[in-house]
Amino acid sequence: MTTHNQPLIHLDGVKKVFLTDEVETHALAGIYLEIRHGEYVSIAGPSGCGKSTLLSILGLLDSPTEGGYLLNGQQVENLSFAERARIRNREIGFIFQSFNLIGDLNVFENVELPLTYRNDLASAERKKRTTEALERVGMGHRSRHLPNQLSGGQQQRVAVARALAGSPSILLADEPTGNLDSKNGDAVMELLADLHRGGATICMVTHDDRFARYAERTIHLFDGRVVDDRLPAAQTPVEAMSF
Amino acid sequence: MQALWQDLRYAVRMLAKSPGYTLVAVLVFGLGIGANTAIFSVVNAVLLRPLPYPQSDQLVLVRERSSTFHNGSVSYPNYLDWRAAQHGFTDLALVRRESFNFSSDTGGEAQPERLNGARVTANHLALLGLAPQLGRDFRDEDDVPGAAKVVLLSDGLWRRRFGASPSVIGQRVLVDGQAREVIGIAPERVRFPRLAEVFVPLADLRAQENVLSRDNHPGFSSFGRLKPGVTLAQARAELDNIAAELERRYPETNTSRRVNARLLLEASVGDYRQSLYLLLGAVGCVLLIACANTANLQLTRALARGKEFAVRTALGASRWRLARQLFTESILLALLGGGGGLLLALWSLDAILALSPQGVSRFQETRLDPRALGFTAAVALGTGVLSGLWPAWRISNTAALSHALRENGARGSSDGVHRQRASAALVVTQVALAVVLLAAGGLTLKSFWRAQEAPLGFNPRGVLMMSLSLPKARYGTDEKVAAFYAQALDRIRALPGVVAAAICDNAPFDDNESDSYFHLTDAPPAIPGQQPSAEVSLVSPDYFQVLGMPILRGRNFGPQDRLGAPRNIIIDESFAQRYFAGKDPLGQHIDDNQTMDKTAPPVTVVGIVPRTRNEAPGEDNIEKLQFPQMYFCAAQEVSRGNMLLLRAADGTDPLSLTEAVKCEIQALDPEQPVAAVATMEHNIAASLATRRLTMTLLGIFAALALTLASVGLYGVMALSVTQRTRELGIRLALGAARGDVFRLVLRQGMTLVVCGLALGLLGALGAGRALATLLYGVGALDPAALSFSAGALALVAALACALPARRATHVDPMVALRDE
Incomplete structure (x- = not known):
């Protein structure tokens, strides 16, 4: 596991307010959070507690209404669209609940896709990284297949490979097992655990305690605030909480 | 019948529910059908309608055909022999x-x-x-x-x-x-x-x-x-045999002379056949584009109604029943479009007829007659069926329907282009047809421009023309005729605003031509049937001044060239180059054909003038026969019928002199009318009427095709962006910059455009060949015209793609996080 003195992610009083029909909705009401290099964090909480909003801010898909966000030491909360796109591409690997593979691209092209948005990467290097990422998730033999020729579990493996291919600083996983049966869900969680053991920093949103336990640290959100942040060993049994 | 009525009522309700869609579809159908109705009406009036005589298909026009003239006039003795x-x-x-x-x-x-x-x-x-x-x-x-x-x-x-x-x-x-x-x-x-x-x-x-x-x-x-x-071929063969016999009996005059026998209808309007069928083909292309466009609209709408059809299927509707519902809507739209098209045709016919050749009454007799109305109804039904075919098949294909429904499931992969293959094919077709029309429009535009710019060899600006003919009953001798014209010209020259006045029996662009054999004195006799010919004009001395033509060498006609004096001629440059190469043409002698006196002394060349263009570009005398020109002095070769030409002073409208000139003529002879009053520029413009008609209509149809194809392309791209919102969000989430997304969408659209362009350019080559005989000074594969058409289409298509592409860049990457 890699160790760094500086946290990879530092959120300082992040708030997010949505305005709809003149009604203010406080999705995040002041989040203070640090994630260090090599950590495996799961974010849990009931529906509407702000998990997805937090993940979208962590992934630079959205900006906080208020508060500061340091990613790898860089202030990122007020960057332009283009700058945020660049950082998403280089620093963040996304794993989505519904895999989000592009149906018209084959497995190899899907994994290669984020690398094609980097202008400084030669074609040979792209191919090498793509191949390595596919081998790493055990999907090298299906690289010419189209997504609809794969099972859900296989599609999610490909999505993990796509997230890994760009060697990001952190993997953000949004309910990665949400669309999988338990067997395939377990397999994907094993894969993430394996990646974590290899040094990857992972931040996962899940509402399934069984999978939350794979993480070494679980953060509970409620009404847009962190209500609990502890290692699983010291954690109050989740079953006891009335989420 | 009751089911049909039910379908119809439901179709009306569905169309009324989406007025925007209905309006666009009816408009597109209306434009396509209206253009077809208008052009078909002209084709029907000019080409298809029988001549207004009993059994008019038995009427045959017979002219003479020789090695020089394909369609020459008939010698009276030959006619008598044919008839007998x-x-x-x-x-x-x-x-x-x-x-x-x-x-x-x-x-x-x-x-x-x-x-x-x-x-x-x-x-x-x-x-x-x-x-x-x-x-x-x-x-x-x-x-x-x-x-x-x-x-x-x-x-x-x-x-x-x-x-x-x-x-x-x-x-x-x-x-x-x-x-x-x-x-x-x-x-x-x-x-x-x-x-x-x-x-x-x-x-x-x-x-x-x-x-x-x-x-x-x-x-x-x-x-x-x-x-x-008796068939036309049999009659033609018989007349040719008679002509061959006449050749044997009269080799001096009838060598190589045969007949040119054509149905009277063909002879009357055959010259317009190619142009009109070309225009009919062009509007056919516009209609196909309209069909493809509306088919796309209907397909999009049908897919959006997938759930409705799925429910109907679940309730027991057969495939045919579903297809029939869509067909009913499509045909209803097309019939509404047909109604609009009729109005458009009615409105546009006047404009089309104003552009048509004015001297051809069959053009001006164009009406929306029962045949044209029948055509419109048939086209409306046909387009309704054609454009409804694909959506009906697509939606009645239950497998496809179920697939469409599944697409909303959580398979986790976006599905963009595959679903749109049919739409893409329709767009490619539209683009290809638009390129063909643009190329044809470009070629005819350039051809018209070249025809307008063709050197005349004279200055038409400020020249007024009118015809007059002195009756033999009152002007029985050449002296009387010459005296009248001399006095008339003196009076007209004295009018304020007149710079010069002249007469000519065969002026440029006067709807008249006069050609004659000649023989170079001292040259060996020509082989019968191969005598050289020239265009002949009898002109008064000021003719060259009126037309602004310099005397290049020698002299103009003068007082010495009077009746009874040795006859002189002026030739044009082409005559000099062709027949007097290497020697001085001045002083050379020519045996002419202007007098019946075969013992008359030859004429002498006294001057050389520039070559002039006397007819519209493309006419045989200019392009094929390239007749040189001989000018005789009107005082020596008297003609009762002449064009009177005058040059107006700078700043004077030539037409404003008309009444004054008429007064001078009436003053000399109150019984003497003048006719065909027009400026030379008007006559030149009129000679290009068919070209102008073809160019203008092809241009309009090309613009229409371009607009429809661009709208079609825009529609498909906009739909594509909507359907790919999630995919685009994923790409943005993965780090794609807005420029990446813009280029992605633009590339997708332009790929269709390039496919359409490639197909269209192939089609344009074919269209160019079909157009070749109608073009002047432009090759059928003219790179500039083809590049223009491809460039114009690419530019407009890029705009049509750029708008949805720009919209694509504003997709929120957050959609990647939202489950479907």
Whole structure:
């Protein structure tokens, strides 16, 4: 596991307010959070507690209404669209609940896709990284297949490979097992655990305690605030909480 | 029937529910159907409608064909021999277009008029299958030299000049100064010869020396009616055999002479066939684009109604039932579009006819007749079926439907382009057809520009033209004719605003031509049938000044070139280059064909002028035969009929001089009318009428095609962006910059465009070939025209793609996080 003195992610009083029909909705009401290099964090909480909003801010898909966000030491909360796109591409690997593979691209092209948005990467290097990422998730033999020729579990493996291919600083996983049966869900969680053991920093949103336990640290959100942040060993049994 | 009624009611309700969609679809259908109706109406009126005579498909125009002229006029003796020897026709008639000075002999105040008319043999009307509506027809005894002078009037002239009074029969009128008895009124539908209002028998012409000469072809055409059971080919073969026999008997005059026999309808309007069918093809392409466009609209809408159809299927609707519902909507839309198209056609016909050649009455007779209405109905139904076919198949394909429904499931992969293959194919088709039309439009535009810019060899600006013809009855001698014109020119020259005035019997762009054989004195005799020919004009000395033509060498005609003096000519540069290469043309002698006196001394070349273009670009005399030009002095070779030409001073509108000139003519001879008053520039523009019509309509259709194809492309791209929102969000989430997404969408659209362009350019090559004979100064594969069409389309298409592409860049990457 890699160790760094500086946290990879530092959120300082992040708030997010949505305005709809003149009604203010406080999705995040002041989040203070640090994630260090090599950590495996799961974010849990009931529906509407702000998990997805937090993940979208962590992934630079959205900006906080208020508060500061340091990613790898860089202030990122007020960057332009283009700058945020660049950082998403280089620093963040996304794993989505519904895999989000592009149906018209084959497995190899899907994994290669984020690398094609980097202008400084030669074609040979792209191919090498793509191949390595596919081998790493055990999907090298299906690289010419189209997504609809794969099972859900296989599609999610490909999505993990796509997230890994760009060697990001952190993997953000949004309910990665949400669309999988338990067997395939377990397999994907094993894969993430394996990646974590290899040094990857992972931040996962899940509402399934069984999978939350794979993480070494679980953060509970409620009404847009962190209500609990502890290692699983010291954690109050989740079953006891009335989420 | 009840089910059909139910479908119809439901279709009306569905269309009323989406007024925007309905309006766009009806508009697209309306544009396509309207353009087709308008052009079909013209094609029907000009080409398809039979001539207004009984069994008009038996009427055949017969002209002479030689190595020089494909469609030459008929020698009178040849006509007599054909008529006597042939058996394939019930009879043959002879006609010649002429114009006559016409006035009533009743001492009324009506001005003398110069009218179009015809010299005809007595069997003219009978062969057309008609009889006079009033009075009697010509009899054989009216058509012999020395017979009593009689005349038939057209229906139009009778109504206009005599108020349709039956008492006109038996009245005397003056035709070219000669009193003639009106014996009958021709039926209203007589249109042959074109525009004729006065008909007189050949009669005295039959005894004229120049008419009786077999080597003279004084503008006659022959026509006949095929006997029942005889085909055109048989009749043509028989006449050719007779012509071959005449060649054997008269080798001096008839070598290589055969007949050119065509159906009268073809001879009348055949020149417009290619242009009109080309336009029909063009609007056909527009209609196909409209069909593809509406098919795309309907497909999109049908897929959006997937759930509705799934429910219907679940409730037991058959595939045919679902398809029929969509067909009903499509046909209803097309019929509404057909209604709109009819209105568009009605509105546009006037504009089309204004662009049409004005001297061709069949153009001006264009109406939305029952055949055109039937065509519109058939096209509307056809387009409704055609554009409804694909959506109906797609939606009635239950497998496809179920797949479409599954697409909303959580398979986790976006599915963009595959679903749109059919739409893409339709867009490619639209783009390809638009390129073909743009290329055709570009070619005709450039061709028209080249035709307009074709060097004339003279300056047409400020030149006024009018025709006048002195009747033999009052101007019986050459001296009288020469004196009249000399005085007239003196008076006109003295008018304020007139710089110069002249006469010419064969002026540029005067709808008249005069060609003649000649022989270079001292050269060996030419092989019969291969004599050189030149275009001949009889001009007064100021002619070259009026047209702004310099005398390049030698001298102009002058007072010394008078009647009775040795005859001189001026030739043009091309004559000098072709026949006097390497020697000085001035002083050379030529045996001309202008006098019946075969012992007349040759003419002498005294001057050289620039080559002029006397007819519209593309005419045979210019492009194929390249006749050189010989100018005779009007004082030495007298013609009763002439064009009067004058040059107006700078700043003077030539037409403003018309009345003053007419007054001077009337002052000299109150019975003398003038006609065909027009500026030279107007006549030049009129000579390009068919080209202008083709160019303008093709341009409009190309623009329409471009608009429809671009709208179609925009629609498909906009739909694609909507359907790919999630995919685009994923790409943005993965780090794609807005520029990446913009280029992605643009590339997708432009890929379709490039495919369409490639197919379209192939089609354009074919269209260019079809156009080749209509083009002037432009190759069928003209790179500039093809590049223009491809460039214009690419530019507009890029814009059509750029708007959805720009919208794509504003997709929120957060959609990647939202489950479907």
